Amino acid sequence: MKACAVIAEFNPFHNGHQFLLKKARTVTNADLMIIIMSGNFVQRGEPALINKWERARIAIDCGADLVVEIPTEYAIESAKEFAHAGIDIAHKLGAEFLAFGSENPNLDFENESKILDRQFSLENKKYNQNFAAQLFADTSIASSNDILGINYAYWNSKLDSKMQLVPIQREQSEHLDTKIEGNIASASAIRGALLKQKDNYQEAIPTRTLEVLTHSKLVSWEDFWTMLNYRLRSSTADELGQIRGIKEGFENRILDVVGDSSSFAELMEKLKTKRYTYTNIQRNLVNIFLNIKPINFSISKTRLLAANSLGRDFIRENELKSVIMTKVTKEDFESDYAITKRADDLYRLISPYQWGNSPIIK
Amino acid sequence: MKACAVIAEFNPFHNGHQFLLKKARTVTNADLMIIIMSGNFVQRGEPALINKWERARIAIDCGADLVVEIPTEYAIESAKEFAHAGIDIAHKLGAEFLAFGSENPNLDFENESKILDRQFSLENKKYNQNFAAQLFADTSIASSNDILGINYAYWNSKLDSKMQLVPIQREQSEHLDTKIEGNIASASAIRGALLKQKDNYQEAIPTRTLEVLTHSKLVSWEDFWTMLNYRLRSSTADELGQIRGIKEGFENRILDVVGDSSSFAELMEKLKTKRYTYTNIQRNLVNIFLNIKPINFSISKTRLLAANSLGRDFIRENELKSVIMTKVTKEDFESDYAITKRADDLYRLISPYQWGNSPIIK
Numbered sequence: 220m221k222a223c224a225v226i227a228e229f230n231p232f233h234n235g236h237q238f239l240l241k242k243a244r245t246v247t248n249a250d251l252m253i254i255i256m257s258g259n260f261v262q263r264g265e266p267a268l269i270n271k272w273e274r275a276r277i278a279i280d281c282g283a284d285l286v287v288e289i290p291t292e293y294a295i296e297s298a299k300e301f302a303h304a305g306i307d308i309a310h311k312l313g314a315e316f317l318a319f320g321s322e323n324p325n326l327d328f329e330n331e332s333k334i335l336d337r338q339f340s341l342e343n344k345k346y347n348q349n350f351a352a353q354l355f356a357d358t359s360i361a362s363s364n365d366i367l368g369i370n371y372a373y374w375n376s377k378l379d380s381k382m383q384l385v386p387i388q389r390e391q392s393e394h395l396d397t398k399i400e401g402n403i404a405s406a407s408a409i410r411g412a413l414l415k416q417k418d419n420y421q422e423a424i425p426t427r428t429l430e431v432l433t434h435s436k437l438v439s440w441e442d443f444w445t446m447l448n449y450r451l452r453s454s455t456a457d458e459l460g461q462i463r464g465i466k467e468g469f470e471n472r473i474l475d476v477v478g479d480s481s482s483f484a485e486l487m488e489k490l491k492t493k494r495y496t497y498t499n500i501q502r503n504l505v506n507i508f509l510n511i512k513p514i515n516f517s518i519s520k521t522r523l524l525a526a527n528s529l530g531r532d533f534i535r536e537n538e539l540k541s542v543i544m545t546k547v548t549k550e551d552f553e554s555d556y557a558i559t560k561r562a563d564d565l566y567r568l569i570s571p572y573q574w575g576n577s578p579i580i581k
Numbered sequence: 582m583k584a585c586a587v588i589a590e591f592n593p594f595h596n597g598h599q600f601l602l603k604k605a606r607t608v609t610n611a612d613l614m615i616i617i618m619s620g621n622f623v624q625r626g627e628p629a630l631i632n633k634w635e636r637a638r639i640a641i642d643c644g645a646d647l648v649v650e651i652p653t654e655y656a657i658e659s660a661k662e663f664a665h666a667g668i669d670i671a672h673k674l675g676a677e678f679l680a681f682g683s684e685n686p687n688l689d690f691e692n693e694s695k696i697l698d699r700q701f702s703l704e705n706k707k708y709n710q711n712f713a714a715q716l717f718a719d720t721s722i723a724s725s726n727d728i729l730g731i732n733y734a735y736w737n738s739k740l741d742s743k744m745q746l747v748p749i750q751r752e753q754s755e756h757l758d759t760k761i762e763g764n765i766a767s768a769s770a771i772r773g774a775l776l777k778q779k780d781n782y783q784e785a786i787p788t789r790t791l792e793v794l795t796h797s798k799l800v801s802w803e804d805f806w807t808m809l810n811y812r813l814r815s816s817t818a819d820e821l822g823q824i825r826g827i828k829e830g831f832e833n834r835i836l837d838v839v840g841d842s843s844s845f846a847e848l849m850e851k852l853k854t855k856r857y858t859y860t861n862i863q864r865n866l867v868n869i870f871l872n873i874k875p876i877n878f879s880i881s882k883t884r885l886l887a888a889n890s891l892g893r894d895f896i897r898e899n900e901l902k903s904v905i906m907t908k909v910t911k912e913d914f915e916s917d918y919a920i921t922k923r924a925d926d927l928y929r930l931i932s933p934y935q936w937g938n939s940p941i942i943k
Contacts, residue, residue, distance in 0.1 A: 445930075446811035452926045453812070453872045478926070510815045564814045564840065568807075 220533055223249035223385070224314035226289075226305035226371070228257045230267050231432060232277045233409055233424045234402050235320070235390060240282035242387050243318035251533050254278050254286040255308045256524065257294035258559055259566040260509070262301050264501030266438045266566060268410055272574035273431050275524035279581050280427045285530030287312070287521040287543060290555065291562040292514060295505050298363070299335075300516070302370035308521045310380035311542045317371060317382040322362040324386035328372035335373045364389065399423055413437055435570070440483040440501070442569040447508050448486075451477040454507075463506050463513045469495075473507075509562055520544050520555055525579035545578055582895055585611035585747070586676035588651075588667035588733070590619045592629050593794060594639045595771055595786045596764050597682070597752060602644035604749050605680035613895050616640050616648040617670045618886065619656035620921055621928040622871070624663050626863030628800045628928060630772055634936035635793050637886035641943050642789045647892030649674070649883040649905060652917065653924040654876060657867050660725070661697075662878070664732035670883045672742030673904045679733060679744040684724040686748035690734035697735045726751065761785055775799055797932075802845040802863070804931040809870050810848075813839040816869075825868050825875045831857075835869075871924055881917055882906050887941035907940055 223243050229236055240252055256278070258271040267274065275286040288294075293304030309317055368386055375382050390403045399408050404423035412420040414437065421429055440447075451459075451473060459470035472490065480486035490500050522544045526534070534543055544551055552560045563575070585605050591598055602614055618640070620633040629636065637648040650656075655666030671679055730748055737744055752765045761770050766785035774782040775794065783791055802809075813821075813835060821832035834852065842848035852862050884906045888896070896905055906913055914922045925937070 445807050448930065449808035449811060449927065450815070452930075453870075453923060458872075508815070510820075561815060565811065568810065568814075 220250040220529075220536065221247070221316075222251040222253050222285075222312065222314045222533060223247045223316035223318050224253045224255055224305075224309035224312065224382070225283075225318050226255045226302070226309065226367075227278075228261050228267070228406070229254070229274045229278055230257070230261050230406050231269060231409060231413075231424065232274065232281060232428045233404065233406060235405070235423075237281050237425055238390060238403075239318065239320050239387050243316070243385060244282070246387070247316040247318065247383075247385055249316055251284045251529055252282060253309070253312055253314055253530075253533075254283045255289060255305050255312075255521070256286055258288050258291050258562065260291050260295050260505055260562050262295060262298075263498050264295055264503070264505040265440050266443065266569075268413065268437050268439070269431060269435045270438075270566065270570055270572050270574070271524060271563075272572060272579060273435060276579050276581075277425075277427050277431055279525045279527055279530075279579065281425050283525075283530075284527050285312075285523075285533060286525040288524050288559070289521070290518060291509065291559040292511055293516070293518070295502060295509075297502070298367050298370045299373075302367060303374050303516060304518060306371055306374035306378055306380060306382075307518050309382060310375075310378055311518075311521070312539060313537055314382055316385050317375065318385040318387055319368050319371060320364050320389045321368050321386035322389055323365055324388045326365060326368070326386070328368050328384055328386065329376060332369045332373035332376065335369060336377075414439060438566070438570050440504075443508060443565070444483045446565070446568075447483065447504065448477065448480070450507060450510075459507060461512060462503075463511045464503055465506070469503060473503075509558060509565070511558060518555065520551065522547060522556065522559070523578040525581070527581045531580065582612040582891075582898065583609070583678075584613040584615050584647075584674065584676045584895060585609045585678035585680050586615045586617055586667075586671035586674065586744070587645075587680050588617045588664070588671065588729075589640075590623050590629070590656075590768070591616070591636045591640055592619070592623050592768050593631060593771060593775075593786065594636060594643060594790045595766065595768060597767070597785075599643050599787055600752060600765075601680065601682050601749050605678070605747060606644070608749070609678040609680065609745075609747055611678055613646045613891055614644060615671070615674055615676055615892075615895075616645045617651060617667050617674075617883070618648055620650050620653050620924060622653050622657050622867055622924050624657060624660075625860050626657055626865070626867040627802050628805065628931075630775065630799050630801070631793060631797045632800075632928065632932055632934050632936070633886060633925075634934060634941060635797060638941050638943075639787075639789050639793055641887045641889055641892075641941065643787050645887075645892075646889050647674075647885075647895060648887040650886050650921070651883070652880060653871065653921040654873055655878070655880070657864060657871075659864070660729050660732045661735075664729060665736050665878060666880060668733055668736035668740055668742060668744075669880050671744060672737075672740055673880075673883070674901060675899055676744055678747050679737065680747040680749055681730050681733060682726050682751045683730050683748035684727055684751055686750045688727060688730070688748070690730050690746055690748065691738060694731045694735035694738065697731060698739075776801060800928065800932050802866075805870060805927070806845045808927070808930075809845065809866065810839065810842070812869060812872075821869060823874060824865075825873045826865055827868070831865060835865075871920060871927070873920060879917075882913065884909060884918065884921070885940040887943070889943045893942065 244252055259267050261267050278286050289304045293300050372384055399412060399419050402422045409420040409423055456470045456474055459465055476489040477486060480489060487500060520542055547556055606614055621629050623629050640648050651666045655662050734746055761774060761781050764784045771782040771785055818832045818836055821827055838851040839848060842851060882904055909918055
C-alpha cells in the first residue's frame with residue numbers, strides 16, 4: 220500500500236482540509252492517507268480548541284485512514300522544529316508522498332530550502348518565526364504555508380526520507396485571513412468566529428466538525444490563566460530563564476508585567492513589542508506553562524490516535540508496531556511521551572475527556 | 582518603655598488570645614505589647630483563614646500596640662524554625678519579656694530546653710513535629726504550646742537574647758481540642774466550626790473578630806487546589822525533590838497519587854501514612870506551592886503590619902527603623918521579603934485585599 224502523509228493541526232478541521240485530503244489522494248493515487256497531527260497544544264503556542272481525540276475522530280470520518288501524534292514539545296515550536304518532527308514521523312511510517320497546502324505550488328521547494336540550510340548554520344540561535352519571515356522578505360514566499368513547505372523540503376532532504384513533495388493549491392483564503400467568505404475559511408478565522416460566538420463559520424466546516432464543536436468545551440489560553448498566572452508569580456527570573464526558548468531577558472519582562480495582568484489577554488497586551496511576534500510570546504508562555512527545559516531532538520515512537528481498518532492493515536503489513544504506540548506504556552509515559560502526557564493531564568483539567576486508554580478504531 | 586513580646590498566629594484572634602495579652606501586661610507590668618505574627622500562611626502548613634492585615638488590625642483593637650510579621654519561609658516551618666524566627670525578631674526589637682500560653686506554666690522551660698540542644702545536634706535531619714512529640718513522650722510535656730515554649734527557651738538562650746520568659750496558664754481548652762464550650766475555644770476548633778459554617782464559635786471570639794470574619798472570604802487550602810494541582814502535575818520528581826523539606830522519596834509518593842486526586846482533601850487522604858503527620862504533609866505541600874528551596878536562616882528586618890501611637894513611639898524612641906520595615910522597598914521585596922511577597926501575591930489571587938502599601942496605624 221502506498222501512503223501519502225499530511226502534517227496538520229486540524230484546529231479545527233474545515234472544508235479546506237477536506238479538499239486537501241481528497242485532492243492529495245487523487246493526485247498521488249495513494250491507497251492511504253496518514254495524518255501526522257499536533258496534540259492538545261499547537262504551533263501557535265496555545266491550547267487546541269478541541270482535544271486531539273475528537274480532532275482525530277473527525278479526520279478519520281472526513282478522509283484520513285490513520286492519525287498519529289506529533290509529541291507536544293515539537294508541535295508547539297517554530298516551523299523548523301515542527302517540520303522536523305513531522306517529516307521524521309512521516310519517514311518512519313514509510314510514507315511515499317507528503318502533501319501540503321500551498322499558495323504557490325509551482326515553487327521549487329527543494330531548491331528554496333537550501334537557503335534554510337545556510338541560514339540555520341549561520342544563525343542557529345536567532346531562528347524564530349520573525350526571522351523566517353525576514354528570510355523570505357524579498358521573495359514571493361510570503362505565506363506561512365509555503366514557509367512550512369520549504370521546511371518540509373529541508374528536512375525531507377536532511378533526513379534523506381525521499382518522500383515526493385506534493386504541494387496542493389490552496390483555495391481562496393490565505394492562512395492568516397480573518398475573514399470568512401463562502402465555504403472556505405482559514406482555521407484561524409474559524410477559531411476567531413467560534414470564540415466570539417459568531418456562527419458564520421458553519422458553512423466553512425464539514426457537518427462532522429460542526430457536531431463536535433457544538434457539544435464541546437472550546438478551550439483557549441484564558442482557561443489556563445489561573446495556572447499560568449500562578450506559575451509566573453511563583454517563579455524566579457532565574458527559573459524562567461531555564462525554560463526552553465526564553466532569552467534576552469524576556470524572563471524579567473514577564474515578571475515585570477505579570478503583577479498588573481488580570482487575564483491572559485492583558486498579559487499578552489503588555490508583553491507585545493516590535494521584537495517579538497504574538498506567536499513568539501505565546502510559544503514562550505506555553506513552554507513555561509508546560510515547564511519544558513531545553514531538549515535534544517529525538518523521536519523514537521509516535522502515538523496512534525485513530526485509524527480505520529485500512530490504517531490498521533497498513534500498520535500490520537508494514538510491521539510498524541515498534542514505531543507506533545497503540546498502547547502507551549508506563550515507560551513511554553516516562554520517556555518519549557513524558558511532556559505530551561503532562562500537556563494532556565493539564566488540558567484535561569480544563570476539558571475532561573475519557574479518550575486515551577486506547578486509540579480510536581473505526 | 583518596657584516591651585513584652587508574644588509570638589502568635591491569631592488565626593483567628595479569640596478570647597484566649599485576649600486573655601493572654603491582658604494577663605501578660607498585668608504580670609509583667611510592661612508598657613507595650615508587641616505581637617510577632619505569622620503572615621498569610623501559618624505553621625500548620627496552610628493559608629491563614631483571613632489575611633494578615635485584618636488579623637493585625639484585630640490585634641491592635643484587642644490589646645496589642647505593635648504587630649510585626651514573621652517572614653513566611655519561617656512561619657510555615659516546624660516549632661524549631663518558627664521559634665527561632667520569633668525569638669530572633671523579639672530580640673531585635675528589644676523586648677524584655679516573652680509571654681506565651683502554657684498548659685504547665687510551672688515547667689522549667691529553660692532547663693527542659695537543653696534536651697533540644699542535645700537532640701538537634703544528634704539528629705538534625707530527623708527533627709520534625711513527630712519527632713518533637715516523641716522527644717517529650719515520657720514527660721508531662723504533651724501540648725504543642727509547651728513544646729513551643731521549650732523551643733522559645735532554647736532560642737532565647739542560644740541567641741543570648743535574655744528575655745524573661747512569662748508562661749501564662751491557658752484556660753480550659755487544649756490547643757488541639759476540637760470542641761467549643763463556653764467562651765474559650767482553641768483557634769483550630771474555631772476554624773473547624775467556621776469552615777463547616779456552624780456558628781457556635783461566636784461566644785469564643787471578641788466582637789471585633791466576629792465583625793471581620795463575617796465580611797471576609799475565609800481562605801482554605803481548597804481555594805489553592807487548582808494551582809497546587811497544576812504545580813504537581815507540571816513538575817518532575819527531581820524538581821519536587823529540590824524543594825525544602827522533601828525527602829525520603831516523598832516526591833514520588835506525591836506524583837503517584839496526584840493524578841487520582843480531585844481536591845486538596847482527597848490528595849491529603851491519599852498522602853497520609855503513619856510516618857507523616859497531617860501537618861508534616863501540609864508543610865511539604867506549602868513549600869512546594871510557594872516553590873521554596875533550601876535556605877539558610879537569616880532575618881535582617883521584619884515588616885510592620887500595624888501599630889497604635891504607643892507602638893509608633895516605641896519604634897521612634899528605640900530607633901528601630903533599621904530593623905522594622907515601615908515601607909517595603911523594591912530591594913526588600915527582592916531579598917529578605919521575596920518569599921513573603923510571593924506568598925502574599927498568591928494569597929491575594931484568592932482573597933484580594935487593598936492593604937499593604939503601608940502599615941495600619943491606629
